[in-house]
Amino acid sequence: MxxxxxxxxxxxxxxxxxxxxxxxxxxxxxxxxxxxxxxxxxxxxxxxxxxxxxxxxxxxxxxxxxxxxNIGIDQAPYTNTMQTPFLNKIYLLTNKYLYLPENYIPNELERVDDTYTNGNKQLVKEAKIAFEQMAYDAKKEGYTIRVVSAYRSYSYQQVLYQNYVLKDGIEKADTYSARPGFSEHQTGLVIDVDNKEKDFNHFELTEEFTWMKKNASKYGFILRYPKGKEKITGYNYEAWHYRYVGKKIAQDIVQKDITLDEYYVKYIENN
Ligand SMILES: [Zn+2]
Incomplete structure (x- = not known):
């Protein structure tokens, strides 16, 4: 045993x-x-x-x-492109793989209060209301946030892009300008801003930039092309270009520290 x-x-x-x-x-x-x-x-x-x-x-x-x-960046920009879904939604995405139809004009475009622009700028109503509130609140604290570019039509973008190509060649132009149909400005949900004193491409050096960094998401805006994310967004860093996505998505994106492109393939595309 x-x-x-x-x-x-x-x-x-x-x-x-x-x-x-x-x-x-x-x-x-x-x-x-x-x-x-x-x-x-x-x-x-x-x-x-x-x-x-x-x-x-x-x-x-x-x-x-x-x-x-899923974003598409394993392939060269502007290859394998398709028309973007969710037209007229605040979470619609355009990048170098997703384009807007040539005849796309967003619904409810409205002129932004000229107090906060350099003249005759249009945005989708919801984004316009959010922007005006943000600019008003910034003003109360002594900061000037002014829109110098907002909605741009397909044909306007076509002229812009062609001029850039003539000046710098296609390769360089593609790093800072969108091809017609691929520009986020055609969504009517985008603003380029300055502080009225410095040119918009020096916005990063202003106190207004610091204010935006802290507050933009509370109004539903995100810095669309951040520093260090060039490979993902396909664009150079642009301290002046803000995209309206609504408060919830904006705050989510800031908290997760990701781009709209990443957010879109993770949480929007399949839901
Ligand atoms: Zn822009």
């Missing part, structure tokens, strides 16, 4: 070790391609692109791979 007990104990020990080793082997040799499927916004039809992008960017996390590929 005693001898039998002595044999069982090492047997259990041996079985346990074998089990542990097998489990650990299985975990370490899980099909590596399967891990993309664990990301909530995974898309079966993009599996090959996830794999290619992962090989080119071995340091990115699985989630970053899926997010970037």
């Amino acid at each position: 005693k001898k039998r007990k002595q044999m069982i104990t090492p047997l259990i020990f041996l079985l346990s070790i074998t089990f542990l080793l097998m489990t650990s082997y299985k975990n370490n040799h899980k099909d590596p391609l399967d891990r993309f499927k664990t990301v909530s916004h995974y898309k079966q039809e993009k599996q090959n692109r996830y794999e290619d992008y992962q090989r080119q960017n071995p340091n990115l996390s699985t989630e970053e791979i899926v997010t970037h590929v």
Whole structure:
């Protein structure tokens, strides 16, 4: 009896070790391609692109791979483009992969109070109301936030872009100007601002910029092309360009410290 007990104990020990080793082997040799499927916004039809992008960017996390590929940045700007859905919604997205129809004019465009512009600027009503409130509150604290560009039509953007291409060539123009149909200004949800003293492209150096950094999201605006996110947005850093997305999304984006492009593929596109 005693001898039998002595044999069982090492047997259990041996079985346990074998089990542990097998489990650990299985975990370490899980099909590596399967891990993309664990990301909530995974898309079966993009599996090959996830794999290619992962090989080119071995340091990115699985989630970053899926997010970037869903945005489209594994491919050159302006390739694989499609018309953006959710027209006339405040969460509509345009970037170098999603464009607006040539004849798209947003609903409810209204002229912004000239007190806060350099003359005749239009925004979608909801964005206009939010902006005027923001500019009014800033003014009370002694800051001047003035709109120098807002809604731009397709044809106006076409002229702008063509002039930039003539001046700087396509490659350079693409880093700072959108091609017609791809400009966020056509949504009527965007403002370029200055403080009336410095040119808009020096807005970063103003006290108004600091004020916007702290307060814009409370009114539903986000800095659309932040520093350090150029690869994701496809645009140079623009301290003067703000996009209206509504308070909830704006505050969510600030809190998560992500771009609208990332937010869109994670929380909007599939919901
Ligand atoms: Zn702009």
